[in-house]
Amino acid sequence: MSRVFSGVQPTGNIHIGNYLGALKQFVDLQNDHECVYCIVDMHAMTVPKSAEELRNSILDVAALYLAIGIDPEKSIVFVQSDVPGHAELGWMLTCNSYTGELSRMTQYKQKSKNKESAPTGLFMYPVLMAADILLYDAALVPVGDDQKQHIELTRDLAIRVNGKYGEDTFVVPEGSYMKSGARVMALDDPTSKMSKSAENEMSRISLMDSPAKIKKAIMRATTDSDGIIRFDIENKPGISNLLSIYSAFSGKTVADLEKEYDGSGYGTLKKDLVEVVVDALTPFQEKYNEIRHSDELIRILQNGAEKANAISEKTIARVKKNLGMGTGAGRKLTF
């Protein structure tokens, strides 16, 4: 079985974009892959937050992972900073990356825009993300398509290091992207991606939102005025976004939805979409409330960290050997 790795930042407001772009794939892939799913708290530190906020968000995401159907009996679920290999490999890759390529990363450019000086962690984010993936010899990385550039950088770094130090150093991974849901757009502005950090709550649907909030956000979603239900991202981004969300949650194709709603008004489509989304999220919310404050959750994360560490130690030993680093002393690494 080939290995899958991915992660989500514990930064609050996990939304249907995160779910449809990435998390839904996490669940689907666990039946025929060895899956490693991380809560990437070291990445979350690139944006300042209090210790309490970070700690709570870590447990929120862990509970959400389980609530949406990640099965800890099948998949490894753990917190990034519980495995020191991420930071170690991050440095080894830092020394094999260039400031030029990192300064071209769109996410860094967006997040540092209009700032006189951006946090160094934000600049290094893609290198740490490459380390996360390469540490587990992952062949496949399920993510939303906003992460494509970071996956390409990961591949470039792996190929570069393999060329210098030996082809057995890293497995070169591939990204895995959904057909519907790879980029869910903001409800208030369908030309921007739905995002956790957007100020307007109505721009997104968070997985924990109440039916009333979901209804308000969808009924207010920005559309156009021609009244025709047709998928056309360029000319009708709002309706196209709603059709994509509907398709991803219901399993119906966009073409079938266009036929089904031919001649109906936007109000009918939106009303039905509210129902589809509420029906999909309600079971997640019930399971989340059951598990969020349980000891079981902590036990699962500790158990996951042990398994993740066991894989990580092997990779670190192999990479250090290939790069000529250390002696194997100080920890149980066998060279």
Ligand code: AQP
């Ligand atoms: N709008 C989106 N559509 C589809 N997939 C998305 N992802 C994020 N937004 C969308 C995917 O969700 C996964 C987890 O994301 P993350 O927690 O690592 O952070 P992010 O990409 O920075 O998410 P946000 O919501 O955009 O947060 P902020 O506002 O903080 O930047 C990733 O696989 C991502 O592709």
